[in-house]
Amino acid sequence: MRIGSEDHKQMFCRMLLETHNPYKPAVINWPPLAPDALKRLTSLPIWDIAVQTEGRASIRVATYAATLQDPLLREAIEMDAAEEARHKHVLSRLVAAYGIELAPEPEYPAPRDPEWAWMFTGYSECIDSFFAFGLFRSAQQSGYFPEALVETFEPVIQEEARHILFFINWVTWYRRTMPWWRRPWHSLRVAAIWAKLVWDRIAIAKGIDADGVAHDSNFLAANSATIGDGLNARQLLALCVVENEQRMSGYDARLLRPLMMPRLARLALRFMKK
Ligand SMILES: [Fe+2]
Numbered sequence: 001m002r003i004g005s006e007d008h009k010q011m012f013c014r015m016l017l018e019t020h021n022p023y024k025p026a027v028i029n030w031p032p033l034a035p036d037a038l039k040r041l042t043s044l045p046i047w048d049i050a051v052q053t054e055g056r057a058s059i060r061v062a063t064y065a066a067t068l069q070d071p072l073l074r075e076a077i078e079m080d081a082a083e084e085a086r087h088k089h090v091l092s093r094l095v096a097a098y099g100i101e102l103a104p105e106p107e108y109p110a111p112r113d114p115e116w117a118w119m120f121t122g123y124s125e126c127i128d129s130f131f132a133f134g135l136f137r138s139a140q141q142s143g144y145f146p147e148a149l150v151e152t153f154e155p156v157i158q159e160e161a162r163h164i165l166f167f168i169n170w171v172t173w174y175r176r177t178m179p180w181w182r183r184p185w186h187s188l189r190v191a192a193i194w195a196k197l198v199w200d201r202i203a204i205a206k207g208i209d210a211d212g213v214a215h216d217s218n219f220l221a222a223n224s225a226t227i228g229d230g231l232n233a234r235q236l237l238a239l240c241v242v243e244n245e246q247r248m249s250g251y252d253a254r255l256l257r258p259l260m261m262p263r264l265a266r267l268a269l270r271f272m273k274k
C-alpha cells in the first residue's frame with residue numbers, strides 16, 4: 001500500500017469505522033467512591049478544561065465533516081465528531097454523578113475556517129493524548145483512580161488514540177493528494193497551528209486559558225503533581241512513551257503512527273537526569 005493512495009485512504013477510514021466502540025454514556029454505572037477517592041477526583045483541576053475541550057472538538061470536527069464530498073472520509077470524520085460529543089456526554093455524567101461543580105460553559109460556535117479547526121483539533125489531540133496516556137496509567141498504578149473508574153474511562157482514552165492515528169494518516173494523505181502548488185500554503189498553516197498550540201499550552205500552564213480567562217490554574221503542573229503521584233517527571237514521561245506505543249500497537253502496521261510527541265519525549269528523556 002502506498003501512503004497517499006486511495007487504498008491508504010480506505011484503510012485509515014476503515015480503521016476508524018471498524019474499531020468504533022458502541023458504548024452508551026447513559027447506561028454507565030458510576031461506581032460509588034470512598035470519601036478519600038471522591039475528594040481526590042473532585043479536586044482535580046481538569047474538569048472545566050476537559051468538558052470544554054470535548055465540546056469544542058465535536059463542533060470543529062463535525063463542521064469539517066460537513067464540507068466533505070468523499071462519502072467514506074465524511075462518514076469516518078462524522079464518527080470522530082460523534083465520539084467527541086460522546087466524550088463530553090460521559091464527562092457531564094461523571095461530573096453530575098460525583099457532584100463536581102463546573103464553571104458556566106461557553107458557547108461552542110461553528111468555526112469559520114473548518115479545515116483549520118479540524119487540523120487544530122487533530123494536532124492538539126496529538127499532544128494532549130500523549131500525556132493523557134501516561135497520566136491515566138499512572139493514576140491507575142498509584143491507585144489515585146479506583147479500578148472501577150479506570151475501566152469506565154478506558155474506552156475514552158483508546159478513542160483518542162484512534163483519533164490521532166486517523167488524523168496523522170489523514171493529514172499525510174491529504175498533503176500527498178493536493179496539487180503541489182498548494183503545499184507551501186498548507187505547510188504554513190500547519191506551522192501556524194503548532195505555534196498557537198505551544199502558545200496556548202504555555203498560557204494554560206500559567207493558569208490562563210486560550211481565551212485569556214484564568215481558570216483551572218496550573219493545569220499540567222497540578223495534574224502531574226497530583227495524578228503522577230510517586231513518579232518524577234522523567235518517569236512520567238517515560239511512561240507516556242511506553243503507553244503511547246502500547247495504545248498504537250493493535251492497528252495495522254501499514255498505517256502511519258503519530259511520531260512527533262514520542263520523538264520529542266525520547267529526546268527530552270536523554271537530557272533529563274535519572
Ligand atoms: Fe475527546
Ligand SMILES: [Fe+2]
Nearest residue numbers: 084125160163
Ligand atoms: Fe478525539
